[in-house]
Amino acid sequence: MTIAAMLAQHTPELFQKAAKFLYYQTRQLYLDAAPSSQQASQRLLNDAAAAYKKGQFSTAIDLARQCQDALANASGGNADGAVTRAPRRDEIRAVWSRRPDGLPGRSWEDTAAILAKGRFNAVFPNVASAYSTAYPSALVSQSSRGDALADAISACRRHRLAIHAWVSCLGVEDASDNTLQTLKRQGRLQQNDAGATRNWLCPTQVANRDLLLSIVTELAGRYALDGVQFDLIRYPETNSCFCPSCRKSFETYLRRPVSSWPAAVQSSGSDRRAWETFRQDVINALVADLAKAARTARPGIAVSAAVYPDQASAKTMVGQNWHLWLNKGWVDFICPMNYRASTALFAGDLDRQTHLLGNGDKIIAGIGVSSERLELSELQRQIAAARAANARGYILFELTPREAYDLIPKLSP
Numbered sequence: 001m002t003i004a005a006m007l008a009q010h011t012p013e014l015f016q017k018a019a020k021f022l023y024y025q026t027r028q029l030y031l032d033a034a035p036s037s038q039q040a041s042q043r044l045l046n047d048a049a050a051a052y053k054k055g056q057f058s059t060a061i062d063l064a065r066q067c068q069d070a071l072a073n074a075s076g077g078n079a080d081g082a083v084t085r086a087p088r089r090d091e092i093r094a095v096w097s098r099r100p101d102g103l104p105g106r107s108w109e110d111t112a113a114i115l116a117k118g119r120f121n122a123v124f125p126n127v128a129s130a131y132s133t134a135y136p137s138a139l140v141s142q143s144s145r146g147d148a149l150a151d152a153i154s155a156c157r158r159h160r161l162a163i164h165a166w167v168s169c170l171g172v173e174d175a176s177d178n179t180l181q182t183l184k185r186q187g188r189l190q191q192n193d194a195g196a197t198r199n200w201l202c203p204t205q206v207a208n209r210d211l212l213l214s215i216v217t218e219l220a221g222r223y224a225l226d227g228v229q230f231d232l233i234r235y236p237e238t239n240s241c242f243c244p245s246c247r248k249s250f251e252t253y254l255r256r257p258v259s260s261w262p263a264a265v266q267s268s269g270s271d272r273r274a275w276e277t278f279r280q281d282v283i284n285a286l287v288a289d290l291a292k293a294a295r296t297a298r299p300g301i302a303v304s305a306a307v308y309p310d311q312a313s314a315k316t317m318v319g320q321n322w323h324l325w326l327n328k329g330w331v332d333f334i335c336p337m338n339y340r341a342s343t344a345l346f347a348g349d350l351d352r353q354t355h356l357l358g359n360g361d362k363i364i365a366g367i368g369v370s371s372e373r374l375e376l377s378e379l380q381r382q383i384a385a386a387r388a389a390n391a392r393g394y395i396l397f398e399l400t401p402r403e404a405y406d407l408i409p410k411l412s413p
Contacts, residue, residue: 339368
């Protein structure tokens with residue numbers, strides 16, 4: 001709000017637009033809520049509308065946010081963040097660790113001890129991608145000295161933490177310039193409709209698929225992992241990929257040539273619907289193959305995926321049909337990235353997901369504690385909402401010193 005006030009000095013209409021957006025967002029959440037939740041928040045919603053009509057935009061924003069909190073508290077937790085539903089006995093309480101070697105300046109032993117003391121029971125360290133690994137690999141370069149994954153496994157075993165290897169699949173934006181230039185020369189990167197390169201591997205190309213299969217086979221076969229999670233197993237967005245390999249693969253899929261490329265597969269093109277299905281089928285096949293590779297290398301390993309929250313848009317925008325992945329048994333559970341600043345929005349995501357799947361047994365709800373800069377009370381409300389939805393568990397994005405030292409030690413059981 002302080003930053004907004006500073007910006008409003010140069011853009012006077014900022015608060016009015018923000019208040020209008022937040023009011024209508026809150027009104028929709030109110031209309032979607034259960035009657036008991038509506039009773040707890042109706043007055044705040046009415047007061048927000050009245051403040052907006054009077055031109056009291058800052059007050060309207062504050063009241064709308066209070067209304068969202070009231071909706072969240074009524075459905076998932078009370079005002080001080082206390083949990084209103086006991087956690088499941090098999091609840092997974094996990095964190096994503098972008099750093100493969102744990103917390104900065106600390107060993108994996110220290111990191112695992114902090115998580116265990118905070119009653120967490122699983123960690124997903126980012127240890128492999130299509131261009132580097134956090135362990136000695138015969139396939140790609142190593143990103144760190146020693147064997148960070150072996151250290152993580154050893155420490156997690158001592159502290160009774162399950163360890164799931166986080167594998168970044170198609171996205172290579174963080175690769176070195178030399179690696180990206182090599183991939184570009186080899187024609188292995190995705191292209192947009194103008195022919196510009198995207199720093200993502202094209203999933204229709206055999207070389208890319210074979211590399212990912214080899215990495216997963218090596219990883220699961222060498223290390224005693226509890227699970228492996230596929231991240232970035234999607235397209236970056238709708239405008240990709242239109243490389244020659246994708247055109248050829250799509251024409252094979254259609255069993256006929258496409259005369260107008262890429263116009264025929266764009267939003268108003270004659271082949272648009274078939275193109276969307278084709279993209280989903282490409283990602284589906286990759287998920288199925290990687291899951292089979294992991295389970296062949298290590299029978300019994302848990303396979304999961306980090307996914308977009310909304311299934312409908314995930315299918316059309318990035319080719320992720322995660323509902324099908326679960327139905328086919330390719331993945332054992334999903335971690336939808338429900339990164340929301342308010343519990344009401346987070347609970348809304350979970351409600352749609354559990355309604356689609358029938359229950360929350362295969363959902364480990366992703367909470368954007370660092371990406372949304374959640375305070376402790378809001379984090380506890382979102383954990384409460386995950387429990388109210390009877391999700392299998394929750395996973396925090398991501399483990400940083402702030403989460404480790406300021407939030408995790410203060411979380412309620």
